[in-house]
Amino acid sequence: MSWLALATAIGVEVFATLGLRASEGFRRRRWILPIVVAYLLSFYLLWLTLRLGMPVGIAYGVWSACGVALVAVIARYVFGDPLTVRMLIGxxxxxxxxxTIELVGAAH
Incomplete structure (x- = not known):
């Protein structure tokens, strides 16, 4: 159950972050409410993940890493942002x- 909450938190956070890009610096005001709601929901789901027993190092590591990777890849196709070989290596x-953190954390 904690992994489902975390996966949902990641998806919602990715939506919110891409919404920031789509809002063009909040010049497109219709994005403000969905972005705020999505970030609040994402943090709630991250909190729920922790409450369900996942260690914070693992939860936050997976949440942030997946967010970075997904935003970079999706932004490439949605907004035409650069995605270089060096970025893919990163x-x-x-x-x-x-x-590695996941494997070490699971061993303890």
């Missing part, structure tokens, strides 16, 4: 780091 390193 995303791979983030995933490797979080995976």
């Amino acid at each position: 995303i791979g390193l983030i995933i490797a780091g979080v995976s």
